[in-house]
Amino acid sequence: MVGGLTSSLTDAIEAYTGLSPVAFFTILCLMFGVYKLVCGIFFVPDDFNSLRSSYIEQLRHSSSSSSPSVPIPEPVQLGDVTEEQLRAYDGSDPNKPLLMAIKSQIYNVSRSRMFYGPGGPYSLFAGRDASRALALLSFEPKDLTGNIEGLSSSELDTLQDWEDKFVEKYVKVGRIITGAKTDDSVNGDDAEENLEQFKEEPSALKQD
Missing domain, CATH: 1.10.1220 (Arc Repressor Mutant)
Incomplete structure (x- = not known):
């Protein structure tokens, strides 16, 4: 047979x-x-959609696994700053908080320094308004900007998802304004005073 x-x-x-x-x-x-x-x-093992899902899970894990005995200090408000001034908070100076902006709104992401700090997978977003890069799920330098003109509705929805996560997890400490709107009080004594207040924050901020 x-x-x-x-x-x-x-x-x-x-x-x-x-x-x-x-x-x-x-x-x-x-x-x-x-x-x-x-x-x-x-074959690409991690497309951007799976990267975003993984990132969100990492955020939840880092939040749940953080020690409750270490209090997170209430951040000092930075106020209105220019994009150039925001660059000083990219994590290169350990004495300054780690900041990042979405749609011109600045958030203190110091508690996630392992992600946004130097050497982290998303360190290039720190000290910038990364709205366009987040909407496009892009790591290209040309997309590291707050300019969201020309984005599709689905890309704007993606950006909104990111903003919702940041509003839920991080404290807003200021906003980005253009140089034309910056008056003497922002560029002068008030900005310097805010910077000094940031430097004087408790060392627990670094442990986040």
């Missing part, structure tokens, strides 16, 4: 393909090998 099935299979292969069974299975194995090779070259 087995011999009959083998003979029938051999006849079918020759009838439909015009190839001998040996040639047919050789070609089949080669095609499978090429398929695996192409998948190995072009």
Whole structure:
């Protein structure tokens, strides 16, 4: 019976393909090998959507696993600053809080320094308004801007999701204004006073 099935299979292969069974299975194995090779070259293990889901889970984990015995100090309000002034809070100075902006609203992300601080996976967002990059789920330098003109409705929805998460998790400490709107009180004594207050915050801020 087995011999009959083998003979029938051999006849079918020759009838439909015009190839001998040996040639047919050789070609089949080669095609499978090429398929695996192409998948190995072009397959991307983490697309941006899964990256965002993973990031949100990491945020929840870091929040739940943080020690309740270490209080998080109430952040000092930075107020109105320019984009250039915000760059000073990118984590390069450990004595300053870690700040990031979405849609011109500045948030204190010091509690997630492992993500946004130097060496973290999202460190390039720190000290900037990263609205466009978040909407596009992009890590391209050209997208590290607060300019959201030309975004599609789905991209704006993505940005809104990010903003909702930041509002829920982080404290808003100021906003970005253009240089034309910056008056002497912002650029002068008031800004310097806010900076000094940030420097004097308890060391517990660094432990976040």
